[in-house]
Amino acid sequence: MQRSNDLILKxxxxxxxxxxxxxxxxxxxxxxxxxxxxxxxGLMTSGALVLLYVSYGFKTMERVIRFDFKNFIPIGLLIAxxxxxxxFFFGQPFLSHTDAYFELPILGHTHLATAILFDxxxxxxxxxxxxxxxxxxxxxxxxEELSKQNM
Amino acid sequence: xxxxxxxLPFLAAFFIPFIYRGVKQVHLGWFVLAVPILLFGYxxxxxxxxxxxxxxxxxxxxxxxxxxxxxFFIDGLGLFFAxxxxxxxxxxxxxxxxxxxxxxxxxxxxxxxxLFMGAMLGVVLSDNLFVLYTFWELTSISSFLLIGYWYQRExxxxxxxxxxxxxxxxxxxxxxxxxxxxxxxxxxxxRGIIENADLIVNSPLFTFILILVLLGAFTKSAQFPxxxxxxxxxxxxxxxxxxxxxxxxxxAGIYLVARLSLVFAGTxxxxxxxxxxxxxxxxxxxxxxxxxxDLKAILAYSTISQLGMIMAMxxxxxxxxxxxxxxxxxxxxxxxxxxxxxxxIIDHETGTRDIRRLGGLFTFMPITATLALIGTFSMAGxxxxxxxxxxxxxxxxxxxxxxxxxxxxxxxxxxFFPYFAVGGSIFTFIxxxxxxxxxxxxxxRDTLExxxxxxxxxxxxxxxxLVALVVIIAIIPDxxxxxxxxPMVDSxxxxxxxxHIKFWHGLYNPELYMSLAVLIFGTLLYMTxxxxxxxxxxxxxxxxxxKVFDALMNGMVKGSEKVTNIxxxxxxxxxxxxxxxxxxxxxxxTMSVTGGFTLSFDDLAPIALPEVMIAVVMAVAAFGTxxxxxxxxxxxxxxxxxxxxxxxxxxxxxPDLALTQLIVETVTVALFLLCFYHLPDxxxxxxxxxxxxxNWVISISVGVIVxxxxxxSHSTKMFEPISDYFIKNSYKLGGGxxxxxxxxxxxxxxxxxxxxxxxxxxAIGIFTMIKxxxxxxxxxx
Numbered sequence: 051m052q053r054s055n056d057l058i059l060k061x062x063x064x065x066x067x068x069x070x071x072x073x074x075x076x077x078x079x080x081x082x083x084x085x086x087x088x089x090x091x092g093l094m095t096s097g098a099l100v101l102l103y104v105s106y107g108f109k110t111m112e113r114v115i116r117f118d119f120k121n122f123i124p125i126g127l128l129i130a131x132x133x134x135x136x137x138f139f140f141g142q143p144f145l146s147h148t149d150a151y152f153e154l155p156i157l158g159h160t161h162l163a164t165a166i167l168f169d170x171x172x173x174x175x176x177x178x179x180x181x182x183x184x185x186x187x188x189x190x191x192x193x194e195e196l197s198k199q200n201m
Numbered sequence: 202x203x204x205x206x207x208x209l210p211f212l213a214a215f216f217i218p219f220i221y222r223g224v225k226q227v228h229l230g231w232f233v234l235a236v237p238i239l240l241f242g243y244x245x246x247x248x249x250x251x252x253x254x255x256x257x258x259x260x261x262x263x264x265x266x267x268x269x270x271x272x273f274f275i276d277g278l279g280l281f282f283a284x285x286x287x288x289x290x291x292x293x294x295x296x297x298x299x300x301x302x303x304x305x306x307x308x309x310x311x312x313x314x315x316l317f318m319g320a321m322l323g324v325v326l327s328d329n330l331f332v333l334y335t336f337w338e339l340t341s342i343s344s345f346l347l348i349g350y351w352y353q354r355e356x357x358x359x360x361x362x363x364x365x366x367x368x369x370x371x372x373x374x375x376x377x378x379x380x381x382x383x384x385x386x387x388x389x390x391x392r393g394i395i396e397n398a399d400l401i402v403n404s405p406l407f408t409f410i411l412i413l414v415l416l417g418a419f420t421k422s423a424q425f426p427x428x429x430x431x432x433x434x435x436x437x438x439x440x441x442x443x444x445x446x447x448x449x450x451x452x453a454g455i456y457l458v459a460r461l462s463l464v465f466a467g468t469x470x471x472x473x474x475x476x477x478x479x480x481x482x483x484x485x486x487x488x489x490x491x492x493x494x495d496l497k498a499i500l501a502y503s504t505i506s507q508l509g510m511i512m513a514m515x516x517x518x519x520x521x522x523x524x525x526x527x528x529x530x531x532x533x534x535x536x537x538x539x540x541x542x543x544x545x546i547i548d549h550e551t552g553t554r555d556i557r558r559l560g561g562l563f564t565f566m567p568i569t570a571t572l573a574l575i576g577t578f579s580m581a582g583x584x585x586x587x588x589x590x591x592x593x594x595x596x597x598x599x600x601x602x603x604x605x606x607x608x609x610x611x612x613x614x615x616x617f618f619p620y621f622a623v624g625g626s627i628f629t630f631i632x633x634x635x636x637x638x639x640x641x642x643x644x645x646r647d648t649l650e651x652x653x654x655x656x657x658x659x660x661x662x663x664x665x666x667l668v669a670l671v672v673i674i675a676i677i678p679d680x681x682x683x684x685x686x687x688p689m690v691d692s693x694x695x696x697x698x699x700x701h702i703k704f705w706h707g708l709y710n711p712e713l714y715m716s717l718a719v720l721i722f723g724t725l726l727y728m729t730x731x732x733x734x735x736x737x738x739x740x741x742x743x744x745x746x747x748k749v750f751d752a753l754m755n756g757m758v759k760g761s762e763k764v765t766n767i768x769x770x771x772x773x774x775x776x777x778x779x780x781x782x783x784x785x786x787x788x789x790x791t792m793s794v795t796g797g798f799t800l801s802f803d804d805l806a807p808i809a810l811p812e813v814m815i816a817v818v819m820a821v822a823a824f825g826t827x828x829x830x831x832x833x834x835x836x837x838x839x840x841x842x843x844x845x846x847x848x849x850x851x852x853x854x855x856p857d858l859a860l861t862q863l864i865v866e867t868v869t870v871a872l873f874l875l876c877f878y879h880l881p882d883x884x885x886x887x888x889x890x891x892x893x894x895x896n897w898v899i900s901i902s903v904g905v906i907v908x909x910x911x912x913x914s915h916s917t918k919m920f921e922p923i924s925d926y927f928i929k930n931s932y933k934l935g936g937g938x939x940x941x942x943x944x945x946x947x948x949x950x951x952x953x954x955x956x957x958x959x960x961x962x963x964a965i966g967i968f969t970m971i972k973x974x975x976x977x978x979x980x981x982x
Contacts, residue, residue, distance in 0.1 A: 077860075080939075081937075081939060081942045081946075082935075082936065082937030082938070082939055082942055082943065083937050083938040083939050084938070084939055085856035085857050085860060085939065085941075086857070086860075086939070086942070087857065087939070087941075087942040087945065087946070088946070089861060089945075090857065090860045090861055090864065093861070093864040093865070093868075094864070097864070120964075120965075120968065123960075123961040123964055123965070124961075126957065126961075127957060127958060127961055130953075130954050130957060131954065134950070134951075134954065144951075145950040145951055145954070147935065147936075147946070147947045147950070148936075149935075149936030149937075161936065163935075163936040163937065165935065165936070165937070165943070165946045165947050165950075168946045168950055168953075168954075169942075169946050171954075171957065172946070172953060172957050175957040175960055175961055176957070176960065178961070178964065179960040179961060179963065179964040180868070180964075182964040182965075182967070182968055183872075183963075183964050183967050183968075184872075186967060186968050186971045186972065187872070187875060187967070187971065190971045
């Protein structure tokens with residue numbers, strides 16, 4: 051298939067992807083106190099990735115992103131489960147969360163909650179799921195196009 | 202010790218296959234033979250005790266919490282049947298040693314036979330209703346296995362299936378009766394139930410219990426109209442027919458009726474059902490037996506009719522009738538067992554059992570012929586002092602003339618009973634004579650496959666012993682009467698009888714003339730049988746019980762197939778219609794019955810203009826999707842509904858939901874478009890206007906119902922919502938201000954964990970569906 055020269059799309063994508071990524075990370079971290087969280091953050095990240103795939107195509111992206119998004123799903127689920135299991139070590143029921151203030155070197159007085167770890171699991175799962183579904187369907191379409199042309 | 206006795210056949214059945222494998226030279230039957238002989242000897246030792254009125258009772262706790270214990274109980278009735286089972290069992294095993302060649306699968310045969318013997322002993326000795334039922338079903342199963350012994354033959358398997366279906370049907374009905382009985386009396390022991398008989402007789406469920414229990418007894422004992430399995434069971438090897446279908450299993454029903462006589466007897470219903478069906482079975486069985494040409498089929502119908510006769514006497518319920526009944530059980534076991542064995546010998550030595558091809562065998566098989574002569578004439582009730590059948594038949598006639606309890610119904614029907622008795626006996630006479638004369642006299646046919654000759658002596662021993670018993674019982678009936686029959690009558694009726702059995706009743710007794718009538722009419726009808734044999738085309742004609750049974754079975758299979766085909770159409774639309782119709786009906790009925798619909802305007806928020814506008818747009822878009830003809834357009838319009846929803850979330854101050862809804866809606870619309878774009882261009886299914894109306898009605902009803910439920914549930918507030926707790930504690934306990942997120946990850950984190958699991962599974966599912974399609978790599982799809 052002949053690709054048209056979509057320079058404008060590629061250029062804007064390069065800029066916009068960073069903005070979307072930044073927004074998604076913001077949503078993820080803001081989740082505890084403002085609208086946002088792992089789910090929306092994950093969806094936003096996938097949005098950015100999809101945009102990259104749309105403008106640069108599979109072949110280019112395969113060279114840029116070497117890992118398989120399918121692996122995100124078990125990783126995310128594992129993080130979420132381990133967060134829950136972690137509370138056993140403190141004699142608490144499954145999935146008990148805690149939070150506290152810490153004095154960190156750079157950030158100073160910081161509020162940290164174990165719930166963020168759980169949210170991280172959600173985030174990874176959502177990214178893995180969305181990307182797996184979209185990329186697989188898209189790849190399948192491409193293959194069918196090819197086989198149709200060969201016939 | 203008693204438990205060990207009943208267990209012995211099962212134990213032996215367990216070891217038989219090992220012996221069968223290990224010892225090849227000796228016929229397996231010799232090892233088996235020891236079991237019934239041992240048991241017979243063991244049970245003989247009880248006679249003294251029973252005569253003195255000592256009843257042995259042994260209990261082994263099985264399920265004490267339910268009152269189900271393996272309690273064995275020996276009184277006159279149980280002991281008689283135990284002796285019958287083990288005695289005839291020994292003879293049958295002996296006979297089978299010569300009957301079955303070593304090439305047969307003897308291991309199977311004797312295992313089934315021993316199982317049956319043990320089960321039968323369990324039935325007659327159990328005092329516990331449910332233990333009795335357990336053994337009862339075990340007899341059905343082992344009999345099923347024995348009938349289907351030659352499982353390569355289609356007739357054997359279908360006969361086995363038929364007997365299984367009918368006897369298990371009755372067995373389950375009986376279980377129902379047992380449950381009701383034990384529920385009413387509060388005990389599971391048969392003796393306990395007999396003690397509390399008045400509770401059962403006076404209970405409103407009495408009719409029901411009686412019919413259920415009698416169903417069990419009638420199916421097992423092949424009473425009309427359940428007799429149809431017995432002729433088909435004749436496909437079993439002849440020793441099996443002799444043992445199960447003449448002497449033991451078919452008498453299990455007789456045993457049950459006799460055992461529970463003390464509960465039911467004396468009621469009109471019991472009298473009418475048992476004696477009515479008994480007489481009907483007697484007449485029908487003997488009438489049908491004359492028509493048959495296969496020796497075993499004649500004997501099968503003869504068994505049916507004799508069982509009917511015994512059943513009728515049990516129904517009469519007088520002292521004399523019970524004595525006659527138990528006497529006839531003994532007599533029938535002796536002559537019918539020997540006749541089956543004779544039939545087996547004829548089959549074995551000539552290759553056929555069809556009386557049209559047999560004849561003139563007397564010269565070749567004099568011993569067999571003599572045995573058959575005594576057996577058949579005893580069955581016919583021929584008036585000779587050496588035939589026990591005559592004695593019990595006379596007693597039967599006598600008992601059919603006198604009834605003790607005088608309710609109006611009994612007085613109304615009882616005058617007809619002697620006519621039935623004589624009618625049935627005339628036909629009994631005809632077929633008995635027919636068996637003997639058509640097999641052993643007349644010309645010899647030359648169509649036989651084998652040159653007929655006398656059977657080996659081993660095969661003749663068993664029928665000889667039985668025929669000897671026929672004669673001995675006839676000569677000294679009083680000895681047997683004292684030893685066996687009197688204790689039996691005692692356990693059936695709780696009355697002491699004088700078991701004095703006479704051959705000659707004097708000249709002025711009606712039973713003498715009844716016997717003479719049977720003799721004269723029987724002879725006349727036998728002589729002229731070619732003239733009237735056509736009557737069978739009229740009755741039964743096409744209405745024999747076997748045909749009714751077949752029609753019923755076929756009808757049930759075809760009928761259920763039709764019913765299933767009506768609603769299991771394979772169309773998803775139809776199933777959806779069923780599901781939704783039930784949904785509507787259930788909810789609408791519940792709501793109208795419980796008065797669940799309430800309407801209150803208390804807690805309503807004010808309606809703002811933007812909300813109304815969004816709602817209107819969404820409604821219009823939703824309606825639009827229904828009428829869209831283009832799929833892609835329908836998806837896009839559906840998207841409007843989704844975005845409208847996320848706008849509503851914004852107005853209802855749910856930013857997280859709004860954000861999620863926005864993105865999810867976008868993704869789903871994109872995926873839908875992707876899929877629908879690639880769908881092949883199929884024609885839209887054109888549904889008839891009727892279907893459309895149904896669809897409209899159902900969808901509108903679903904909408905209305907859900908709306909009503911929504912309104913009703915909003916209008917009823919039973920508890921304070923728990924959201925206040927979340928609002929107050931979100932920061933304190935969860936460390937966050939975003940309540941939604943704190944609930945998702947902290948308060949209700951488990952839900953979220955499982956939801957991301959669902960997402961992961963969905964992704965893996967899609968991946969496998971796309972990547973792992975069969976034929977994808979080969980490209981042959």
